[in-house]
Amino acid sequence: MPTLLIANRGEIALRIIRTARKEGYRTVAIYSDADRDAPHVHAADLAVPIGGNSPQESYLDMGKILDAARRSGADCVHPGYGFLSENALFARKCEQAGLCFIGPSADVIELMGNKRQAKVFALSAGVPCIPGYESSQDSDELQKQAGHIGYPVMLKAAAGGGGRGMRVVQREQDFQAQLKSARQEAKSAFGNDEIILEKALTEVHHIEIQIFADAQGNCIHLGERDCSVQRRHQKVVEEAPSPILTSTLRSRMGASAVALAKACGYTNAGTVEFLVDGDGQFYFLEMNTRLQVEHGVTELISGTDLVAWQLAVARGESLPQHQEEIALHGHAIEVRLYAEDPERSFLPQSGKILFWENSFAESQVNARAAPLVRFDHALATGVTIPPYYDPMLGKLMAWGRDRDEARRCLSQALQALTLLGPQNNRSFLRQIIEHPIFATGQAHTGFLEQQFSTAFSDGTSVNRARALACALFHHLGIAQENVTRATANWHSGPIPLGREYRLRDGEDVHVIRLRANPVGQYEATLESGDCHRISVASSGLANTLPRKLNIDIDGVVSPVLVHISEGQLSMLFEQRAWTYEDMTYAPAQREGQSGNGLILAPMDGCITQICIEPGAWVERGSLLATMEAMKMEHTLRADGEGTVTKVNAHAGDQVHSGQLVIEIEHAV
Incomplete structure (x- = not known):
């Protein structure tokens, strides 16, 4: 039995394990210290620790991975995507170690992995370029x-x-x-x-062609995927086929992609990416020499298993199908579920998954019934999302007989997805899928920036959630007899004035006055003066976590899923996740991170640059440092003018969320 080591983690490792096992392979997972209890570790036949936490000391360490292959007796290595998947040196080292690398040759990876070389080569092959x-x-x-x-x-x-x-x-x-x-x-x-x-081409469509080639010289394409819905050049929604391509343009782009693959001697799975303008002119963007994140939508419309194809080609077999045998049916759309907070500039999130479940039926990789849902993920209740890697939690896909059926099915699947823990973009994704511009297939690369440049929740919803969080902190944090006797107002005299709570939401601390009435009924008054009346059923005092409640707020009953522990409350309310911290008894210096001269790390990550020195004078908004967390760069800026008194970190340091990085003495 051949042994396959997966040089990756998370949902793609699970995806590869699933198919490899069907193909008769023994599977080997590798894992960092942070991933010791991750689902992919338990899913594989064998698991080898490689230590470390950051990508550089774990999944990017070639020596550790090759040693894991040797120790586990692996014959071949699948790199997945990201990490070392497009690293020519890693492919060469695998070959030198006698391992079959599941992908193209190192020479092709080197040629097409460098955008400058790839563009020059594409021009020589007659492919139009930007x-x-x-x-x-x-x-x-x-x-x-x-x-x-x-x-x-x-x-x-x-x-x-x-x-x-x-x-x-x-x-x-x-x-x-x-x-x-x-x-x-x-x-x-x-x-x-x-x-x-x-x-820079604006308001264009990002189209990629899935190509596949074997060692016998056969090369085909399996249609296109439209990846135009992007944020910061990161794909958020992908679909196949593209709603804007004509059959003639599809044929021309497919032929160009195949010609480029043949010209460079490509083998295995790859993607040729193009930009298409409003006149139907297409331009070569890049070639990805690996399996793509969004390969699942191609599988859903073609009825194929591309990982099985990868393994077959790596074994030296011919492609399972010729070009004329490729038949594409229906429409598939995928959204990427990220651990990030859309309300805070999509700041990546980490932390424990408190509860997760899905109430929709998932399909198999190549199932064909309408409509159907597929969710590639590595989620499990109790698993911690570490701060060191990409914040993507999974990919939710839907297939339908036409685009609108697929879109409606995906929207319903998003609604049915229950995830409590780190903030995530589920609600934001549903807004995209239901937006009229997306619904009509007209979303281009500037769509998100143009249509979603402001907050994603209306103020009324935010206020209701804040008031509800205060009531739940109170209701779930005091003894049952105090609730039923209405003795939880902490007042003296005949008039119940209520008690004052301070709740942190992100970087802001809000003061809320809560007045308790009999049998779990509350009035929460916000700083704005808005008052919300809330009724919590006594069943909410069950010992299980999380608690599923029906809450009456201002006369409207809503289901709420809530988890409270150690002063932190997480809840699902009105189709969105909310997280609050009770600061009522916290020391005053913990209030607010804005305007006090204490510059804290917004999340766990690595300091990449310190831009100032002690003694430097800075203005409000001055760049102080940059850090990298979950594959994104973040900036730390001065919260007021003054003198830098301390710099507590250096470039290369790992810092934790809330850690003091820089101190500023503000000017009087």
Whole structure:
């Protein structure tokens, strides 16, 4: 029995394990210290610890992974996506160690993995490309060439993908600052700060063609995926087929993708990505030399298992189907569920999953019934989402006989998904799927920026949730007899004035006055003066966590799922997750992180740059430091003008959420 080591983690590791086992492979998982109890560890036949927490000391450490392969007796390695999946050196090291690398050759990865080389090669193969510049790395020369191209211009990391090391420069005066930022992120992510320039195309469609090739010279495509709904160049929604392609354009793009793959001697699974403008002209963007995150939507419309195809081609077999045998049916849409807070600039989140369940029936990889739902994930109640890796929790997909059926099915599946723990983007995804522009298939690459540039919850919902959280903190935190006797107001005299709570929501602390009435009835008055009347059933005092309650708030009954522990309350209310911390008895210095000169890390992560020194004078909003967390760069800025008195971290340091990084003595 061949043994396959999966050099990855999370949902893609589980996805590969599922198919590999069906194909007769013994599977090996690797895991970092942070992933010791992760679902993929328990799903594999064998699991090998590689230690460390950060990607650099775990899933990016080639020596540790190759040693794990040796220790487990692995014959082959599947890299999944991300991490080392497009690293030519890793592919070579696998080959040198006698391991079959499930993917294209190291030479092809090296050629097509560098955006500059790939673009030059694509031009030589006759594939249309975006106007740009791919030569000198001199900063002044790059700025000069940007002027020739014309603003806005795109800066792109030559060695990377996934939106990292990419910046859109709107004006010449911003060029050098954006170039420095892009280079820094590219160096951190890929170990290479080489940058290329391209004309920034706006309001276009991002289309990728799934190609597959074997060692016998056969190469086909399996149609396209539309990945236009993006945020910060990161894909959020993908679908197949594209709602904007004609059959003629689909045929032309497929032929170009196959021609490029044949020209570079490609084998195994890959994706050729294009941008398509309003005139139907398409331009080569890049080639991904691996399985894509969104491969599942192609599987749903083609009835294939692309991981099984990968393993077959790696064994030296011919492709299971010829081009004329590929039949695409129906429509599939996928959304990416992330641990992030849309209300706080999509700040990545980490922490324990307090409760999770789905009430929809999941399909098999190549099932064919209408409509159907598929959820690729690594979720389990009690599992901790670590702060070191990509914040994606899973990919929820729906297939229907047509696009609207798939869209409606996906919206219902999102509604049925119950996830309590770290903040996530489930509600935001549903807003996208139900938006009229998306519903009509007209969403382009600028769609999210144009339509979702403000808060995603209305103020009324926010106020109700805040009032409810206060009532639940009170109701679930006091003895039963105090609730029923209405002795929980902490007042003297005949008039119940209520008690004052202070709740933290993100970086803000809100004062709420709560008055308790008999049998779990409350009045919560917010700082704005708004008053909400809340009734909590006594059944809410059950000992199980989380508690499922029916709450009457202002005369409307709503289901609520709530978990409270150690001063923190998490709840699902009105189709959104909310998290609050009880600060009522916290020391005063814990109130608010804004305006007190104490600059704290917003999450666990790694400091990538310290931009100031003790004694420096800073203005409000001045850049103090940058940090990387969950594959995203974040900035720490001054909360007022004053003098920097302490710098408590250095570049390369790992910091924890809430850790003091920089202190500022504000000017009087």
